[in-house]
Amino acid sequence: MSNSIVLNERSSQQSGSQIRELRTSGRIPATVYGKDIGSVSVMVEEKSFLATIKENPRAILMADIPTKGKKPVTIQHIQKDPITRKILHIDFHQLNMNVAMDTKVTIHFSGEPIGVYEGGVMQVELYEVDVRCMPDDLLSAFEVDITKIGIGEHLLVSDLEFHKGVEVLTDPTAVVIKVSPAIEAELEDESAVATPVVPEVDKPTA
Incomplete structure (x- = not known):
């Protein structure tokens, strides 16, 4: 501080x-x-x-x-x-320095996944996580080495190793980053664009 x-x-x-x-x-x-x-x-x-x-x-x-x-x-x-x-x-x-606080910590990605060099596409799902800690234990950012992630592999929130005193509140099964085969990643992007948003319409009452 x-x-x-x-x-x-x-x-x-x-x-x-x-x-x-x-x-x-x-x-x-x-x-x-x-x-x-x-x-x-x-x-x-x-x-x-x-x-x-x-x-x-x-x-x-x-x-x-x-x-x-x-x-x-x-x-x-x-x-x-x-x-x-x-x-x-x-x-x-x-702040009360004697009371735990809920906040967010930014994730910094270090390196390039090996899967990208093999032709895969890196997809980041989370750039920050929710945590609870004492003010003195607050991190400015969390550094994550992603160089070993291959095609078809991912990193979950539960894989992040925070130091003692920091409780992660984000769903531990949430994907932080993944490397998908190029074709699969393209299909995901096309699906996101092509899927129309259908508004809900109340059914008429008899």
């Missing part, structure tokens, strides 16, 4: 024009929620925030709130403009 970020307080009664002015000046309005502090309206420098979360958006941040002190937080929600994708607002959640 080495990342720190400064959250300066702002009035919770700001008007729409004041919020727009805030964003124009390179700052993002945000709110911190927590058992100890309730709800606190804050703002954060956009450049600083983006640089802090670049490597791991789910990392635990040490938020420095001038009137509240330093609090461990995670990002609960980021609201973005649907067109420009610019960040409009951020919700932070204060």
